[in-house]
Amino acid sequence: MSSQQDASGKKLGMWLFLYTEIILFGGLFVLYAVYFAQYTSDFAEGGKVLDRLYGVVNTVILLFSSFAVAASITAIQKKEKKIALAGLAMAFFCGLIFLIIKYFEWGHKIELGIFPNSEKLVDGPPGQNIFFGLYYIITGLHGIHIVIGMTLLFVSFVFVFKEKVTHNRFTLLENSGLYWHLVDLIWIFIFPLFYLVI
Amino acid sequence: MENKDVLHYFEYQSLFKVLLVLLFFTGITVGVSYLDLGALNVWVALVIASIKGSFVLLFFMHMKYEGRVLVISFLGTIFFLGIMISFTFWDVAFR
Amino acid sequence: MDAVKSFFETPSPANRTGIWAWLLTTDHKRIGLMYLFAILFWFLLAVLLGGLLRLELMFPGETILTAEMYNSTFTLHGVIMIFLFIIPALPAVFGNFFLPIQIGTDDVFFPKLNLMSWYLYMLGGVIAILSLFSDGFPDTGWTFYVPFSISTHTNVSTAVFAAFVLGFASMLTGLNFITTIHRMRHPKMGWMQIPLFTWSLYATSWVQLLATPVISITLVLVVIERFFNVGLFDPSRGGDPILYQHLFWMYSHPAVYIMILPGMGVISEIIPVSSRKSIFGYKAIVASSMAIAVAGSLVWAHHMYTSGMSDTAVFVFSLLTFVVAIPSAIKVFSWVSTLYKGSILMTPPLFLSLCFIYLFSIGGLTGLVVGAVGTDIHVHDTHFVVAHFHFTMFGGTGFAFFAALHYWWPKMFGRMYDFKKAYIGAILLTGGFMFHYVPMFILGMQGMPRRYFDYLPHYATGNFFAGFGAGFMIIGIFLMVINLVLSLKNQRDVSSDPWGGTTLEWQTPSPPPLHNFLTEPVVLAYPYDFTGVVKRYSKEDKGE
Numbered sequence: 001m002s003s004q005q006d007a008s009g010k011k012l013g014m015w016l017f018l019y020t021e022i023i024l025f026g027g028l029f030v031l032y033a034v035y036f037a038q039y040t041s042d043f044a045e046g047g048k049v050l051d052r053l054y055g056v057v058n059t060v061i062l063l064f065s066s067f068a069v070a071a072s073i074t075a076i077q078k079k080e081k082k083i084a085l086a087g088l089a090m091a092f093f094c095g096l097i098f099l100i101i102k103y104f105e106w107g108h109k110i111e112l113g114i115f116p117n118s119e120k121l122v123d124g125p126p127g128q129n130i131f132f133g134l135y136y137i138i139t140g141l142h143g144i145h146i147v148i149g150m151t152l153l154f155v156s157f158v159f160v161f162k163e164k165v166t167h168n169r170f171t172l173l174e175n176s177g178l179y180w181h182l183v184d185l186i187w188i189f190i191f192p193l194f195y196l197v198i
Numbered sequence: 199m200e201n202k203d204v205l206h207y208f209e210y211q212s213l214f215k216v217l218l219v220l221l222f223f224t225g226i227t228v229g230v231s232y233l234d235l236g237a238l239n240v241w242v243a244l245v246i247a248s249i250k251g252s253f254v255l256l257f258f259m260h261m262k263y264e265g266r267v268l269v270i271s272f273l274g275t276i277f278f279l280g281i282m283i284s285f286t287f288w289d290v291a292f293r
Numbered sequence: 294m295d296a297v298k299s300f301f302e303t304p305s306p307a308n309r310t311g312i313w314a315w316l317l318t319t320d321h322k323r324i325g326l327m328y329l330f331a332i333l334f335w336f337l338l339a340v341l342l343g344g345l346l347r348l349e350l351m352f353p354g355e356t357i358l359t360a361e362m363y364n365s366t367f368t369l370h371g372v373i374m375i376f377l378f379i380i381p382a383l384p385a386v387f388g389n390f391f392l393p394i395q396i397g398t399d400d401v402f403f404p405k406l407n408l409m410s411w412y413l414y415m416l417g418g419v420i421a422i423l424s425l426f427s428d429g430f431p432d433t434g435w436t437f438y439v440p441f442s443i444s445t446h447t448n449v450s451t452a453v454f455a456a457f458v459l460g461f462a463s464m465l466t467g468l469n470f471i472t473t474i475h476r477m478r479h480p481k482m483g484w485m486q487i488p489l490f491t492w493s494l495y496a497t498s499w500v501q502l503l504a505t506p507v508i509s510i511t512l513v514l515v516v517i518e519r520f521f522n523v524g525l526f527d528p529s530r531g532g533d534p535i536l537y538q539h540l541f542w543m544y545s546h547p548a549v550y551i552m553i554l555p556g557m558g559v560i561s562e563i564i565p566v567s568s569r570k571s572i573f574g575y576k577a578i579v580a581s582s583m584a585i586a587v588a589g590s591l592v593w594a595h596h597m598y599t600s601g602m603s604d605t606a607v608f609v610f611s612l613l614t615f616v617v618a619i620p621s622a623i624k625v626f627s628w629v630s631t632l633y634k635g636s637i638l639m640t641p642p643l644f645l646s647l648c649f650i651y652l653f654s655i656g657g658l659t660g661l662v663v664g665a666v667g668t669d670i671h672v673h674d675t676h677f678v679v680a681h682f683h684f685t686m687f688g689g690t691g692f693a694f695f696a697a698l699h700y701w702w703p704k705m706f707g708r709m710y711d712f713k714k715a716y717i718g719a720i721l722l723t724g725g726f727m728f729h730y731v732p733m734f735i736l737g738m739q740g741m742p743r744r745y746f747d748y749l750p751h752y753a754t755g756n757f758f759a760g761f762g763a764g765f766m767i768i769g770i771f772l773m774v775i776n777l778v779l780s781l782k783n784q785r786d787v788s789s790d791p792w793g794g795t796t797l798e799w800q801t802p803s804p805p806p807l808h809n810f811l812t813e814p815v816v817l818a819y820p821y822d823f824t825g826v827v828k829r830y831s832k833e834d835k836g837e
Contacts, residue, residue: 126531292603
């Protein structure tokens with residue numbers, strides 16, 4: 001019955017799950033790649049509508065949150081429970097801000113009449129319809145994963161608090177961290193492809 | 199299979215340095231986007247994103263100190279992703 | 294043997310009783326049997342649907358189904374067969390039951406996740422049933438091509454969601470198996486001591502893990518398009534419908550390797566045991582299994598030659614398709630070479646395995662016909678394709694499933710079935726199979742389209758004969774299944790090793806105890822070393 005104590009095995013299992021997430025988003029990136037090649041100028045026009053500042057802020061927030069989570073994993077191994085909790089709380093908070101900014105971004109676009117199946121998109125250049133369609137679907141799916149990640153961070157927070165996760169057994173924390181980093185990793189690619197298209 | 203992991207962790211300062219590197223490259227990629235390099239822009243952006251991603255992967259996600267199984271399987275996954283995208287272009291690039 | 298309590302008597306967790314000892318179990322063996330029960334149900338249902346289709350086609354014009362019903366029936370037949378039977382069957386039933394035993398351990402790495410996978414499988418089935426009602430089951434074919442899957446008013450979203458849930462079960466099983474094989478092997482079992490069935494599951498698990506997410510996102514996109522009409526695949530909104538096909542086949546082609554690899558693994562177990570001889574080319578089979586998994590991800594667009602994609606793509610994918618045929622052929626050579634000069638013991642599993650080799654070879658060879666562009670243009674979307682994939686999926690995986698059932702039945706239940714009835718069932722099945730599907734090759738070459746509820750008069754004879762073949766096939770299937778089930782009335786008197794095997798599942802009682810082994814299993818340096826078996830049998834000088 002070694003699986004109970006096999007932290008490496010649990011980590012392997014988590015990485016295997018992360019691979020499925022990479023490929024899940026990968027399918028959408030296939031579509032992006034093809035349509036970008038086809039509608040390069042329309043994508044650039046679409047990119048101009050997106051708020052670059054929001055994009056940069058969100059990017060920085062997620063990078064910082066990844067740092068916070070990584071720090072909390074270091075902290076738990078150094079038996080510094082308070083720092084571990086602070087890191088997790090910080091990352092959770094960052095996720096929240098990310099989602100709030102996303103809410104405003106989407107809201108702003110919807111006000112402009114830019115949303116799936118809107119008149120403006122349907123009557124406008126097809127390349128821009130595709131750009132914004134992909135934008136909503138990819139950032140939407142990413143947002144769902146932020147929520148999942150935040151849930152994992154929250155659970156980890158509770159377990160660290162209750163000392164069910166300690167320097168001796170912290171696989172749950174480590175694996176939650178891996179998930180969060182992946183969500184950050186995906187955004188690292190989403191950001192330039194949508195906000196920095198020229 | 200013996201679990202012979204030497205439990206390694208990064209010091210806070212190291213993690214912070216990685217964050218600074220990531221912020222630095224974020225700045226670069228934003229800056230480059232104001233230059234008109236034509237078709238090269240998207241490739242530069244992807245390269246920089248890959249560099250940033252590698253830092254997250256190697257340090258925050260600890261891949262630098264992981265074993266063969268994880269490294270090879272991760273690269274295999276990226277390889278498959280690469281095939282998914284590139285092989286589709288056998289079609290769309292030659293229509 | 295009566296003194297040893299099998300896993301049937303010992304629930305895990307220990308405090309569960311009655312039905313809960315099954316529904317809340319974390320014992321991989323019980324989970325495997327729960328899958329078996331459900332999978333047999335879905336299989337037999339889909340067989341009957343297939344029978345309905347062929348009955349309709351036996352006579353020109355409307356026979357028993359309207360055109361709309363026909364479309365929904367072949368869609369349902371395909372969806373059930375592919376997502377609820379062929380993809381899960383071998384890994385979920387025999388992988389779950391035997392993978393841990395073959396590597397000398399007591400369970401999979403994530404037993405609770407394993408149980409959750411079963412629930413996801415059952416949930417997927419329930420959702421599929423739900424999609425039969427109100428607006429009716431989809432009429433799009435199991436491939437759900439756009440734009441029809443987006444515009445049709447049938448329950449596409451629900452059905453596709455069922456497939457999504459089933460995909461999750463498949464992915465998580467792959468995840469579990471990979472982790473188990475990496476972390477829980479008996480200390481003496483290095484990679485080159487792993488039995489070939491387990492190796493096949495390893496290769497399969499990687500494909501399950503990496504390819505399934507592609508179909509997941511593709512199906513999500515179908516639902517999004519149905520609800521929000523984004524236009525990603527709609528030319529009038531800038532989209533490209535062929536991209537749907539690319540994404541769809543990026544999973545569905547590797548999926549056929551998910552289907553066949555474990556089947557090949559089963560055959561690689563049965564053939565050496567039945568020849569009392571080491572398998573020819575163990576390493577070649579290992580390498581070819583991994584090669585098939587990798588190469589199989591490079592060829593998806595050979596399903597799309599006539600879709601309108603570029604000539605370059607057509608050429609490239611056709612070339613690669615011919616390459617992927619090579620590792621499959623290697624296995625056929627290995628099996629046949631193993632039989633050569635072996636000491637053959639004819640049993641139902643061997644008989645079914647031999648039928649597998651024959652039928653799968655025909656399937657594979659006709660795959661070259663569809664894989665070559667010139668010939669495919671002629672037979673694409675005709676009954677030739679239908680025959681081709683039934684030879685590979687049914688003659689291949691289906692027969693491997695039955696072979697596995699007959700090979701491992703005595704181990705799982707401790708009872709032996711009647712050989713004669715098994716042979717009769719298998720012969721009816723195989724004979725009926727040939728009678729049923731060979732006419733379809735001819736009809737296809739003559740131009741009869743697939744997925745058509747009716748046809749031109751000159752196709753009537755072929756369809757009529759095919760219908761007869763279907764009848765024999767279905768009788769054979771039911772006879773085999775009933776024969777197996779009837780064996781459960783017998784005494785539990787099978788020894789640990791009724792066939793003379795060398796892999797670890799034959800070192801434990803039939804059925805196995807809860808933790809799989811009573812004594813420390815002996816791991817051979819080479820997994821197919823039959824010297825011990827041969828010695829034992831020649832010394833005893835008995836039949837079995």
